[in-house]
Structures are given as C-alpha cells and as structure tokens.
Amino acid sequence: MSGFFKSSVGQKFLMSITGLFLIVFLLVHFTANFFLFFGSDAFNTVSHFMETNPIIQIMQPILAIGFLVHIIYSIILTIQNLKARPQKYVKFEQGHSSTWASRNMFILGSLIGIFLIMHIMNFFWKMKVSGSDLYTEVNVDGVMMHNSYALVTGLFTDASFGLVYSIAYILGAIFLGLHLSHAFWSAFQTIGWSNQVWRKRLEWIGNAYAIIIGVGFSIIPLYFLIFK
C-alpha cells in the first residue's frame, strides 16, 4: 500500500473518502438545523443532545481532520494539475463538454472555505470559547441547557448586520450546492463504484442531494429574515 497515497489515484481516493464523510456530516448538520423551524425548545434540545452525546464528541476532531485532509489534498492536486499544462490554450471551449461546477471545484471549495471560517467564528467559536450575550442558559422541561436558538436567530435578525449575514449564508449554501452537484458522483467514480448504468443514478442522487442541501440551508436565513 506504501506507494498508493503517493499516486494520483491514491491522493484522489483521499479526496473522495473525506468528501463522502463530509457529505454524511452535512446531512446530520442539516437535520439538526431543520429543528429551527419548530421553535426554540425543539432546537435547543437538539443542540443540547449534540453538545452532550459522546459519539458526536468523538466525531468532532475526526470531522476536523476530514476537512483538513480534503483541503490539503485539494491544494496539492490543484497545483499538480496547473503544472501539467505549462502553456495554456488561447482558445479553450469547455461549455458543451462539462458542467461549470465540475471545472471550478477548487474555486467553489475555496469560497466554501472562506464561508466556513466565518461560520465557525459565528457559532462554534462563540459556543466553545468566547461566549456571547445571547448564549445564555435556559430551562427546557426541567433541563438546563444553552440557548443556541437565540444565538442562531440573533445572527440573522441582528438590526445592523442581519441582512449581510443572511446573504452570506445564502451564498454559502449556493456554493455548497454547486460543489456537491459534481462532488457526489465524482467521489463514487474515483473509488471505482460507478459504471455506465450507475453513473446516471449517482448523478441523479447527487443532484437531488445538492438541491436539498443548497435550498435547505438557504431557507433558514430566508425564513428568519422574512418572518421574524
């Protein structure tokens, strides 16, 4: 196996495996966020579960490693790919032969990376390190827990920056959806789990998943912007 991770396919294998892991994470993340629509008690209970469940705690550092491997190898592979064509074409037509998202995965990934830093500063940092005026203790059915609902809704309904944050989160969701529209099938193709029949099925599932995640995460800021 020693040479495997030095080979192009081996490095791409790491991109695929970490990518599929992140795809599963996004589904868990979205499921938890969905409880925002059911009010503060429901969302705070889910957040409390996430904070206290041992499996989630174990998965947190693994998730961070997953992100790092995905990002580091994307940079390594992209540099190799840029070097593989020292002299560029003057005319290079790709619009008819591949999707825009598939050609711009690194750019989309970088934009998602920028979004991710902002996202961590907005929530993860405030919850775990710095704290926030909104992140107080509340009593839900006799259990004391953090008011995560106030922190989340506070960001989107903030009098001065609510609109800016909402737009940033909607853009982040759109970039993520575009990234996923190519990512899903591509990950299966790289680990060899595709053929002429399954390609169409995987692309269909991938597009459906991308729409669910892209639209789903966009609805949250829109909902709070319009109705709260």
Place this chain on the structure above:
Amino acid sequence: MANINIKLKVWRQKDSQSKGQFEAYEVKQISTESSFLEMMDVLNEQLINDGNQPISFDHDCREGICGMCGLYINGRAHGPDLDVTTCQLHMRKFKDNDSITIEPWRAGGFPVIKDLMVDRSAFDKILQAGGFISVNTGGVPDANAIPISKDDAEEAMDAASCIGCGACVATCKNSSAMLFVSAKVSQLALLPQGRIEASRRAKNMLSAMDDLGFGNCTNTGACEVECPKGISVAHIARLNREFLVANLKD
C-alpha cells in the same frame, strides 16, 4: 457544394526550444466538401509557392483510424464536430469568412516538436509499462472455446477502439491521461487472457502516467465528449477499481 473564404490563426513554432507565436493566414475559395487537412494542404501549397515554410502537422491514414492527426481547432480537440478526428472534420462545419484558431495539443506530457506537431511518445511509454499480455496467446482461438459474455466482449471492444490520438489529454483542463490509460486497462482486464495480469498492469501503467507529468483526473467528463471514438469515462471507474484492489492485495 460551395466555396468559402476563411481566416486562420495558426501556431508556428520553429522547434521544441523556440517560443512560438501565432501567424495569420487567409485561404480563399476552399470547397466545403474538402476535409480540414485538405484545407491545410491547400494553405501549405500557397506557402511553398510564396517561398515560405509550410506548416507542420501530424497526419497519416486520413480516414479516422490511425490516431495520428490532432489539432486544437477553435478551442476544441479535433474541432467543432463530435466523434471525428481532425482528418474527418469537413469545411462544411464552417461558414464563409469564419476565423479559425489552430493550436497544437497543449500538455506538459506532449511537448511541441514543430508548429502543430507534438511528441506523443509518452503514450508509448505508458503502453510499454503494461499495455500488453506477457505470454503468447497463440492464433485466433475457435469461436466459443473460451466463453466470454456478450456484454464483456462489447465493452472490451469499445475500449479497444481507442486510437491513442491524445484528444482526452488535450481537452482535459488538467491534462490528465486517465481516459487513455483506462481504455488500455479495460480492453485487456475484461477478457480472460488479459485478466491474469490486470492488477500489475493497472499499477504499472498508472505509475508511468504519473511519472510522465500528466495531471489528475477531476471527473469533469470533457474527455469522453471530445474523444473521436466516444470512449466512456466508465472505463476510468474500472481503472480506479483495478488500482485500488491491486494495492489492497499487496
């Protein structure tokens, strides 16, 4: 039948060490029935008659089966037609007074030799690394002596239709040679004679591909659209599978 006038912007490069630049040419009253390479022949006649150096470009059989020709025409490998090589592209695909930009295949693995000619011996090196069966398999066997399913035989034949022209590399945004390598791996891995060495072949050919400076496949699928033989990227999935299993066995 009609005649058209066209303007050309052609890449001229004296040798592999020179920098190279575009030159503008005009070809008048070219028949729409003529092939793209015949138009290039007419242009070269003009250049020779005027005492200039003709444009060097690769070509051989001119019937779309040898894989020798390959020009990057208006931003597309083998030009604006699908499932054809440059020699099978015809001038009827262009309109009167069209401007056509002609570039050589651009990839680190395919250095320019002169003008539009590129060195594709990197493909030979990949084949030498494993694109063969080591033992003599004898003459043509009796039909049905070795049972092979119709599906496998068809898919192996589809893979074997690769003519090694390099359009996949040329059109890939990463200059990846995965479609070529996967076709060569598939055509043998699907048949019993080639199955025996499948693992070793996948590893050796991929290793050679990586060493020769081709990029990494990002599954955009552009290669299979521009491939004159319509080779499917499903073969790339098989190559990935073969490579993964081969490494797991070690």
